[in-house]
Amino acid sequence: MRISALSEASGVPVATIKYWLREHLVPPGTPTAPNQAVYDERHLRRLRLVRALREVGDLGIGAIRAVVAAIEDTDRSLHDVLGVAQWATIDDQPKAAEPSLEQVDRLLDELGWQVSSAAPDRTVLANVLEALHDLGWLVTADDLLPYARAVEPVAAAEIGRMPAERSRDEVVEFAVIGTVAFDVVLSALRRLALEHHSAIRNQET
Amino acid sequence: MRISALSEASGVPVATIKYWLREHLVPPGTPTAPNQAVYDERHLRRLRLVRALREVGDLGIGAIRAVVAAIEDTDRSLHDVLGVAQWATIDDQPKAAEPSLEQVDRLLDELGWQVSSAAPDRTVLANVLEALHDLGWLVTADDLLPYARAVEPVAAAEIGRMPAERSRDEVVEFAVIGTVAFDVVLSALRRLALEHHSAIRNQET
Numbered sequence: 229m230r231i232s233a234l235s236e237a238s239g240v241p242v243a244t245i246k247y248w249l250r251e252h253l254v255p256p257g258t259p260t261a262p263n264q265a266v267y268d269e270r271h272l273r274r275l276r277l278v279r280a281l282r283e284v285g286d287l288g289i290g291a292i293r294a295v296v297a298a299i300e301d302t303d304r305s306l307h308d309v310l311g312v313a314q315w316a317t318i319d320d321q322p323k324a325a326e327p328s329l330e331q332v333d334r335l336l337d338e339l340g341w342q343v344s345s346a347a348p349d350r351t352v353l354a355n356v357l358e359a360l361h362d363l364g365w366l367v368t369a370d371d372l373l374p375y376a377r378a379v380e381p382v383a384a385a386e387i388g389r390m391p392a393e394r395s396r397d398e399v400v401e402f403a404v405i406g407t408v409a410f411d412v413v414l415s416a417l418r419r420l421a422l423e424h425h426s427a428i429r430n431q432e433t
Numbered sequence: 434m435r436i437s438a439l440s441e442a443s444g445v446p447v448a449t450i451k452y453w454l455r456e457h458l459v460p461p462g463t464p465t466a467p468n469q470a471v472y473d474e475r476h477l478r479r480l481r482l483v484r485a486l487r488e489v490g491d492l493g494i495g496a497i498r499a500v501v502a503a504i505e506d507t508d509r510s511l512h513d514v515l516g517v518a519q520w521a522t523i524d525d526q527p528k529a530a531e532p533s534l535e536q537v538d539r540l541l542d543e544l545g546w547q548v549s550s551a552a553p554d555r556t557v558l559a560n561v562l563e564a565l566h567d568l569g570w571l572v573t574a575d576d577l578l579p580y581a582r583a584v585e586p587v588a589a590a591e592i593g594r595m596p597a598e599r600s601r602d603e604v605v606e607f608a609v610i611g612t613v614a615f616d617v618v619l620s621a622l623r624r625l626a627l628e629h630h631s632a633i634r635n636q637e638t
Contacts, residue, residue, distance in 0.1 A: 280567070284565075306635070307631045314627060349624050355489070359488055362444070374586075378586065379619060379623040379626050381579075387630040410623075412561050414619060416523075416561075417580050417584050418584040421585045423519065424546035426515050426592050
């Protein structure tokens, strides 16, 4: 199909598609004439993926490029690509000093979770503990255990749902979108649950 | 204390304190001379709160101003202030069309949660469902039930931990920081749990 048809099928404006092509978020089409190319289902699927990463995951161009590069590198295991997608969704939170990871490492040990020693979420958790400590809240890694126990079953179910029998591209898309989308879901549901329990408490007092 | 001592005690640079004073994120000090004022424990506590909202919650100046205004409005119930804090942490995700809230409303009905019909998280959830649908994933509100059931007990525990016997300012700070900080915690732990279960699956195949 031409770029105009691709735009119509994907709901992405032609100017945006051209921008994403220039930024290598979408692979080039097959040239049919100078300045003309045709596109297929693969392009359509990729456009939908990039759109979802932007709209659902709120990722920047650089982060999306990293995810796309991981998808296209067939030497990478699915586990590896999932790591790239997860790490891309983490906002860089510059801090003056590196926080101590001691408490977080102890928590992960206690949980028995196998996670890379370079996982940025270790630092994210350590930063939160440090910020709370600075505010005078003595929150320890043990206080995070109920949160870890709450999310583990849903994470396990998500990984279990990844379709093994489909193409690599589709499985990776599934993992990437799932990582981003259900992060937003969990966060929104938690805030709604807080509102609900705060309303109950408000009625009791 | 003078502004220099306030800076030292809070770890916030003097220039930043002056900026936050101008932006009304921190109440003015008590004037002692033209261009000179003294500050007390309340200012120190507020500075720590603003710093945590910026560093932990990644909130912009406008969002922090809304939270601070809610804290200072003593006519507002704690439940109300908690709502303002929660809503401030939601990124505006502009969408061309308003998504249908039908599925989300049905989910909340089924859960029996009392949440405001204006809660922005309803729209956040509906947007995610719509984006997934556009990608060809038939995720329904029922698929979100396990996530809701997972977060409800931790949300209930958080509301239960809010110290009723302390000053209004402290209770509100507790709620505000808790809302923001544990959102980051939950999201980081979920990604670590995904990495762990993906590693297990990777070893099995």
